[in-house]
Amino acid sequence: MGHTITEKILAAHSDKDEVNPGEHIVADVDFMVANDITAPITINIIEDIENARIKNEQIALVPDHFTPNKDIKSAQNVKLLREFSKKHNVKYFFETGRCGVEHCMLPEKGLVVPGDLVIGADSHTCTYGAIGCFSSGVGSTDLAGALLTGKIWLRVPETIKLEYSGKLKNWVYGKDLILMTLKELGNVAAIYKALEFTGSTISGLSIYQRLTMSNMAVEAGAKNGIFPPDEITEEYVKDRAKRNYKMYQSDSDAEYSDIRKFDVSDLDPQVSLPHLPSNAENVKDIGKIEIDQVFIGSCTNGWYEDLEIAAKVLKGKKVAPETRLIIAPPTPDIYMKALRNGLLEIFGEAEAVIGPPTCGPCLGGHMGILAAGEKAVATTNRNFVGRMGHYDSEVYLSNPAVAAASAVAGRIVHPEEVL
Amino acid sequence: MEKILGKVWKFGDNIDTDVIIPARYLNMTDPDELAAHVFEPQRGEKFNEVIDRGDVVVGGDNFGCGSSREHAPIALKASGISCVIAKTFARIFYRNSFNIGIPLIIQPQVAEEIKEGEILNIDLEEGKIKNESSGKEYSFPPLEEMMVKLIEGKGLIPYILNEGY
Numbered sequence: 234m235g236h237t238i239t240e241k242i243l244a245a246h247s248d249k250d251e252v253n254p255g256e257h258i259v260a261d262v263d264f265m266v267a268n269d270i271t272a273p274i275t276i277n278i279i280e281d282i283e284n285a286r287i288k289n290e291q292i293a294l295v296p297d298h299f300t301p302n303k304d305i306k307s308a309q310n311v312k313l314l315r316e317f318s319k320k321h322n323v324k325y326f327f328e329t330g331r332c333g334v335e336h337c338m339l340p341e342k343g344l345v346v347p348g349d350l351v352i353g354a355d356s357h358t359c360t361y362g363a364i365g366c367f368s369s370g371v372g373s374t375d376l377a378g379a380l381l382t383g384k385i386w387l388r389v390p391e392t393i394k395l396e397y398s399g400k401l402k403n404w405v406y407g408k409d410l411i412l413m414t415l416k417e418l419g420n421v422a423a424i425y426k427a428l429e430f431t432g433s434t435i436s437g438l439s440i441y442q443r444l445t446m447s448n449m450a451v452e453a454g455a456k457n458g459i460f461p462p463d464e465i466t467e468e469y470v471k472d473r474a475k476r477n478y479k480m481y482q483s484d485s486d487a488e489y490s491d492i493r494k495f496d497v498s499d500l501d502p503q504v505s506l507p508h509l510p511s512n513a514e515n516v517k518d519i520g521k522i523e524i525d526q527v528f529i530g531s532c533t534n535g536w537y538e539d540l541e542i543a544a545k546v547l548k549g550k551k552v553a554p555e556t557r558l559i560i561a562p563p564t565p566d567i568y569m570k571a572l573r574n575g576l577l578e579i580f581g582e583a584e585a586v587i588g589p590p591t592c593g594p595c596l597g598g599h600m601g602i603l604a605a606g607e608k609a610v611a612t613t614n615r616n617f618v619g620r621m622g623h624y625d626s627e628v629y630l631s632n633p634a635v636a637a638a639s640a641v642a643g644r645i646v647h648p649e650e651v652l
Numbered sequence: 653m654e655k656i657l658g659k660v661w662k663f664g665d666n667i668d669t670d671v672i673i674p675a676r677y678l679n680m681t682d683p684d685e686l687a688a689h690v691f692e693p694q695r696g697e698k699f700n701e702v703i704d705r706g707d708v709v710v711g712g713d714n715f716g717c718g719s720s721r722e723h724a725p726i727a728l729k730a731s732g733i734s735c736v737i738a739k740t741f742a743r744i745f746y747r748n749s750f751n752i753g754i755p756l757i758i759q760p761q762v763a764e765e766i767k768e769g770e771i772l773n774i775d776l777e778e779g780k781i782k783n784e785s786s787g788k789e790y791s792f793p794p795l796e797e798m799m800v801k802l803i804e805g806k807g808l809i810p811y812i813l814n815e816g817y
Contacts, residue, residue, distance in 0.1 A: 270675075270723075271721065271722070273681050274681055274723075282809075282813070310679060310681075353720075356719050371744060372744060372751060373722040374722060374751040374752060375747055375748070375808065378751075378812050381812065382812060382817055384817045420666055420717065424743060454743065509666060597674070597676055598675055615670075615718060615719075617668045617670045617671070617718060618670065619671075
C-alpha cells in the first residue's frame with residue numbers, strides 16, 4: 234500500500250521504514266520556532282533544569298506578537314528571550330527591526346525547507362505545509378521537550394485529500410478557497426488529521442496563496458496542511474533554502490480517510506462572519522454590514538502579493554470617513570519592498586495607517602484594538618469572540634481585495650463595487 | 653492515577669483558547685495571575701474564585717480550539733480544575749493539557765447530559781464516570797498508553813527527564 238506525503242515525511246524522521254495512521258512515533262525535529270508569548274514558558278521550563286543543553290541551531294526565537302514592546306510585561310518577556318538566546322547561543326534570535334511575523338519570516342529566510350519536520354509553539358506553524366513540510370503547532374512544554382531532545386512524540390494522522398478544480402474568478406484567491414473549505418469541512422471533521430491540498434486549481438496557485446491556505450488548516454482542527462511540492466515550490470525555495478531539501482509526493486495508491494472534490498470555477502469572494510472562521514458566506518449575500526476598522530496583514534494574508542492586491546484596489550481612493558484602515562507588512566523585507574515599489578505611498582495617500590511588522594492587531598494585542606460594538610474586516614485567520622478587542626466587538630475575515638474595498642466603502646463589499 | 657471528585661462547570665461547543673484566556677493576558681506567565689482571567693469572556697472577572705479544587709469542566713465539540721497557548725491549560729490547572737470532559741478536543745489543547753498533567757476525557761454522552769453544578773466522580777484507570785447528583789454511570793475507553801504515562805509522570809518534562817524517548 235502506498236503512503237501520503239505526510240506519512241512519508243514522518244517515516245523519514247522516525248526509526249521506521251513506513252508509518253501508518255494511528256501509530257505513535259518518536260520523530261526527529263528539523264526546525265523549531267517560538268515567539269514572545271509562548272517562548273517564556275518554554276524558557277522557564279528549561280532554566281529550571283540543571284545544566285540543560287538545547288538544540289540551539291534548530292530554533293528561531295521570534296518576538297513578533299507584542300512587539301514593538303507594548304507594555305512593561307511584554308518588554309520583560311522579550312528581554313527573557315534575548316538573554317536566553319545569548320546564554321544558549323541560539324542561532325536565530327530576531328531583534329525588533331530585523332524581526333517579522335514568524336510564519337512569514339521563516340519561509341522567507343529559507344529556515345524551513347521542503348521535506349522538513351517542523352514544530353512551533355504557535356498554532357499557525359502549519360503554514361509551512363505550503364512548501365511541502367510536515368509542520369504543526371504545539372504548546373510550550375512540547376517545544377521544551379523537543380529543544381532538549383531534538384525529538385517529539387507524534388500520532389501519525391489520517392489524511393483528508395482535498396481536490397480543487399476550475400479556474401478562479403477575478404478577486405478570488407487562496408483565502409476564499411480555504412474559507413469555503415472550512416465551511417464545507419466544519420469544525421471537527423479534520424481534528425487530529427492531515428489536509429492535503431491538490432488539484433488543477435492548486436497547481437496554478439502562487440506559493441503565497443498556498444501559504445494562506447495551509448496557515449488556516451488549524452482552523453479546521455487539522456494537525457497539518459500540506460501541498461505537494463512542484464516547480465512553483467522549487468522556484469520559491471531554491472535560492473533561499475538554508476539546508477538541503479527533499480520534495481516528497483504521495484503515492485497514487487496512498488490511502489485517504491476522505492477525499493473531497495470542489496469545483497471552484499463559480500466561487501465568489503468569501504467572508505467569514507463572527508465568531509468562527511468556518512462561518513463563510515459569499516460577500517454578495519451578507520447584506521449591508523458597516524465597519525469601523527480594516528486590518529490588512531498577519532501570517533495569513535500580509536504577503537507582498539497581498540499588499541499588491543490591496544494597492545490595486547486602493548490606488549487613487551480614500552478610506553471611508555468613518556472607517557480606519559491599518560496595514561502592517563509582516564516582515565522587514567516585505568515592508569522595504571512595499572516602500573521601494575510605491576505601495577506604502579498608495580496606502581498613505583488613501584489615508585491608511587502603516588504599522589510595523591507585528592502580530593499585534595490580529596490577536597487584539599496592540600496597535601488596533603476594537604471598542605465595544607465595533608466591527609472589523611481582517612485578512613487574518615480568526616474571528617473568535619473578543620479576538621481583536623472588546624468581547625462585544627466583531628471580526629469578519631476576508632481576502633485582501635475585499636478588505637481594501639470594504640475600507641473604501643465603509644461596509645463589507647465585493648471589490649467590483651468600488652472599482 | 654488519582655480519583656477525581658468535583659462539581660461541573662458546563663460550556664458549549666467551540667470553546668476556543670481566547671475564551672479560556674484572552675490574548676491580552678498572554679504577557680503573563682504566572683499561573684495564579686492567569687487563573688484570575690480564566691473564562692473571562694463568558695463568565696466575567698475572577699471566575700476562578702468560585703471554582704473549588706477538583707472541579708470539572710464539561711464542554712461540547714472542539715473544546716480548546718484556536719491558539720496553541722499553554723496559558724489556557726495552565727489557567728485551568730491553577731484555578732483548581734482537575735479534568736475536562738468534552739465531545740471532541742482540539743489537538744494542540746489536548747497535548748498541552750496532558751503535557752502539564754491535566755487529564756482530558758472524550759465522552760460525548762456526558763458532554764450532552766451533564767448539567768452545571770452536578771457532582772462527578774471519575775475513575776481514570778477504570779474508565780468510569782458517576783454522576784453523584786443523578787446516580788447515572790458512564791464509561792469511557794481507557795486513556796492511550798502515552799497519555800497514562802504523562803498523567804502518572806505529572807507531565808512531559810518529568811517523563812522525558814526520567815524515561816527519555
